[in-house]
Structures are given as structure tokens and as C-alpha cells.
Amino acid sequence: MTEHNIHTNEPSLEKSTTLIEIEGLYQIFGKTPKEVLPKVKAGASKEEVLAETGHTVGLQDINLNIKRGEIFVIMGLSGSGKSTLIRHFNRLIDPTAGLIRVDGDNIMEFSMKDLTTFRRHKMSMVFQHFGLMPHRTVLENVGYGLSIKGENKKDWEEKANQWLETVGLTGYGEQYPSQLSGGQQQRVGLARALCTDAEILLMDEAFSALDPLIRSEMQEQLLDLQENLQKTIIFITHDLDEALRLGDRIAVLKDGKLVQVGNPVDIVLNPADEYVRAFAKDVNRARALSVQTIMTANTEKLTGKVAGDVRGEFPKDKDHAFVFDEEGYQGILSRAKLDDMDDNTTLKEVLLPLTSVRQSTPLQDVIPIALTSPFDIPVINKKGILKGRIEAKKLADVLSP
Amino acid sequence: MSSNWLTQFPDMSRRDLLTIRQTLDGAYRHFSREYGDAIEAAFHPLLKFLIWFDNLLIHTPWWIIIIAITSLVYAATRSWKLSLGVVISLLLIGYFGMWENTMRTLSIITVCTLISIALGIPIGILMARSDRAQSIITPLLDVMQTMPAFVYLIPVVMLLGIGKIPGVIAVVIYAIPPVIRLTNLGIRLVSKETLEAATAFGATPTQRLLGVQLPLAMPTIMAGINQTIMMALAMVVIASMIGVNGLGQPVLRSITNQYFTLGLLNGLAIVALAIIFDRVSQSYAKRTQKHLEGAHND
16 A cells, blocks of 8 residues: 555656756857847847848747656647757757756757767657658667667667567568558657657657547557656647647747746646637647546555455545555445445445546546546556546536636 | 950950960970879779779680679679570670670770769768858869860870770769769758658767668669769760770771761660660669668558
């Protein structure tokens, strides 16, 4: 019991530490960006700068803190600078001004060699149009990051094969990327990024080029993987539904400026300005928000077979609780029932069955369960560990505009 | 002089032009007298190699050559049809008495192509990496391709006399532009995202060049090499004017003496060589680009 509590607390403790920090980041495109910078810093608008100097302002005054283990979504329409921004994290693009700190290191001070090492070990990336190497087989693509590190072929082939299996492409190793469908190609892209075992995963509109069905499948797969991997993921998208479904936190970017940073519920329920409001208006909240976003984390649970095992542990402020035994979740026990029981009565006989949900389950799948039950709904992950509960009132609050 | 510039172009006086010509010619003549021997000496190893290769092709019994060429062709293309075609055309060439000249031409074309590739690909890579290099080299290539070959034969002959080496230089100048241009183009056409992916995973510039850019540019580069070979063959007749032995010389003789059949036969031999080179290099290129197969069918 206590062991489980520690286990569930751990990720949330980790999450509170900042992994990536961006301070005062500016990106100006043109011949002499440094000379234009003071003007932009003084607050000249994008249009003014373009008209007066012929320079395009890509990003202005970006400040971000990304925490260890979270999925951080950067959302914006095309031209908002989101793809430019993500390329700063591994310095595929260098900023005109600003500071980027990863795990305490100022990566702007890195030499070419440091940067190569950093890219090989710390970050990997998934691209919108997959960015696979057409002349290499699927297996060679997945193992690319390891092979250029100089790892020997036997080792990286083994790891690459494991990752291919994880993303569901067992047996495709000898094919060439052009022989695969778009969804399969992006799975290869994902496997390639995961294969280097980098802590940070950059995903540049990774699912935007896929058709809706495959996209939603991939989103689910990513959430499933993330549950085990606990990577720090920076995810770029133009699709608020996707942002809400995946993001622990979301940053909204407009014309190269950050408009709002917040968790999904914040974005939908408290949009910072008209721009975000317009985005949020058309969202099907029940589909876009996942259980993760509204669940109450760190819920107590009861473990035992007979009433006597659990009587002392029944949460004082609740009238019902979730019961577990060594086989996992069993059902719901109400306080009234427990009070009527002898210590020796087997719990199984009185438990009320109630379907559990996963963190990645969209709220629309929770509604029917909530409507037919007066109790909270348990949130249980793939491994059968209790992650939290869904309260009906919270569900109703979030769904009503 | 004073008022007729409206009707007549106000050109430079003949005497001034003559002075310019004489000065430049004199300077170049002086240069070639001064350094001609040194430059010739620098090319000496190449000349020795050329002669050795010539002799190798000519003195090896014809059937060994045919077997060697055919097995090379088969190794490169894996096509029985093409290999059979090569055997038949070589047999016909020998039957009509053009064996030695064909071997000489084969030797010089092979050497010129290898030199063009060895120089052209690095230059193409340089152009692809730097826009400045591209803006300097492109006009040079334009000049090399459009300047009549005879014009640059003059300084080459003045410097090195008549013979194999000036021939090789002239052929290489004429034939190298496609391989340079298409190497540059091929590298520049590599998908930006693929290259970004390589960078993002920590590839060094060398790993990017050898592992991504060159392999992906290969179909384009092969097209360039193919063009280079074709252009080298086209130069055979002109090169024969400055003493390069081979199929060009009988053609030249036919022009001056109006021997139609002799010209035709030797011309056909050149065509046969061209077709062999072309088909072999193309199907070799295709065979090495396995990943492109079925790209749009699946």
C-alpha cells in the first residue's frame, strides 16, 4: 500500500523540476537581424519591421519552462512560428537572441562537438513528413541514431528490432520506407526517435500528415508509450483537439508570440484572449479532453479480501472507495455496505462493479459510465495501478461551456 | 573619326587591337616556353599510364578483352540481353578491322571519364555546400560548355604540343560540366527534412555527406556521369585533330578524302561504344537504387 503511494507520487515530484528553460528568445529572418533586434525589442510590430527593414520577425520574446516528464504542446496556426521554435531546442536553427538551457546547460554556448554529442544523447526528433532516409531499410532507419554514434551493428539492430516491435511493425525491418503507408512510416519515425533513448523527444507536427483515423491511433499509442517511458515530449501541432488530448500543458503561439501557457482545462475554460477563445470555441470538449486532464490524482484505495482488511483504511471524507486485491481492481465498496458487514465477510460479494478508465480515455467515453453510476470512476493504467479518480461534478463542469 | 560614329561603330583602331593580340600571344608564348616543360613533366605519370593502358588493351588477345568487357557489363547490369549485344557489337567492330582504334578510343574515354568523375564530384560537392562557390563556378561551366572546342585546343597545344595529354585535357574540359552540375543539383535536391533528421540525430557533416547527401543524390550524379561519357565520346573526332589516336582519326581522314564508307563504319563504332557505355551506366545506376522501386505502387 505505502509502496504504491510512493510509486504514484514519484512522477509528480519529478515533474516539478524544470528540464528546459527558454528565456527572451528572438528569431528574426533577414540580412542583418542583429541590427533589427533593438527595434523588435522596443515593441515594433511584425508588419512595421517588415515594412521598414525587410526583415521577418519569426519569434519574439519567448519564455518557456518545460518540466521533466511532461508532454508540452506548442500550438499555433501555420506561420505562427511553432516549427521554427521547436528547431531551437536542438539548435537546428540558432536564435537571433536569447537563452536556451537544457538540464542546466546553456546550449547556446555549445561547440559544434558538444552540440553533436548533445543531439546524439539528449534529444531526438520526429518530423512532419517523417524525414526518413529512403535509401535505408526500415531497420537501418530506426537504428540510424545509434549507428552514427558508432555503436556496433549487432547492438543497434537488436534495439531497433525491439522498437519496431513496440510500435507494431514487426517484420517490416527489411522493407524500404517507400513501401510503407504514411502511418507506418511515422511509426518508423517514432521508433527511430525512441531508439536513441534520448530523454527529450521533439515532435514537429508529427501526426499532421496522417489521416484522422491513423492520427487518433498514433495519439493513443504515444500516450500509451509515454505512460511507461516518462519522457519529456515537446509536441507541435496546429490542431487544438490534438493539443488537448496529448498535452499536460499547452502553449499557444500567435505571430511568433506566446499568447497563453496553461494546462488543457485552462486553455478551454479560461482562454487568455480572443484568439485562444476562437480556437477553443469549436472544440468538442468531450472528445478533446482526456481523463488525465480532469482526474483527481493520488486517490486512496483499499487492498484486501475481507471487510476487516479495509475497515481501518476507509477514506474518512468519502462515502465509497475502490477495492483492489492482488489481481488488481475489483470494484466499488460503499461506506454503508461496509458498516453492515462483519469483519470476515468476503468483499467480493458486496462490491459494486464499475468500469475503470485509462488516463488516455477521452471524456466522451467516460460520460456513459458517469451517467449510470452515483460513484466516482477509478482511473487505472495499463499495468493495473490506480492513478486517480473522476468526479462527476468535475466532469460536468468541464463539459458545459 | 570625328563625326561618323553614327554610321560606323566607333571601334578600336586596328593597330591597338593588333598590339593587344600580340601582347597577349607573346605573354602566353613566353609562359609556355618558360613553364611548358615543367607542366609536361607534371603530366608525365598520366601519359605513362595512358600508354600502358593503351598497350594493355591492344596487346591483350581480342577474345580476352571481349570476355573481360562482357563480364564487367554483366556484373554491372545483370542483363544477358545487354551482354549479348555487347559481344555482337565488339565482334562486328573487330570483323570490320577497327579493333585497335576502338581499343585506343576505349582507353582514352575510360581515362577521361575517370578523371572527370574524380575532379567533378568534389567540385560539385563544393558548389552544393557554398552558394558563393556556385555563383563563381556556374559561369565557368557555361563557358566550358559553349566555347568552341577548337578555341581552347589552341592554348593547350601551344603549351603541351600535340599528343595524348592535350587530347585528354581538351576532352575533360568539354566533358566535365555535366558531372559537376548534376552532383551539385543532386545534393541540393535532397529533401531538407531528411537532412534535418540526420542533423537532429547528431550526424557530423561528413556523416551527412557520405550517409545521406551522396547516396540520395546518386541517381542524379549517375545521370551526370552518363552525360559526361557521352560528351567525351563526342569529342573523339576533335581530339584526333591534335594527335589522339583512335576511331576519330579514320573519321578525320574520311572527311578530308571523302571516304563515305570508312567514315560511316568508324562513326558506327563510336555509336556502338556510346550505346554500351550508356546502357551499362544507366542500368547500373538503376540497379543500385533498389529503394526507388515500387515507390508509387504500394
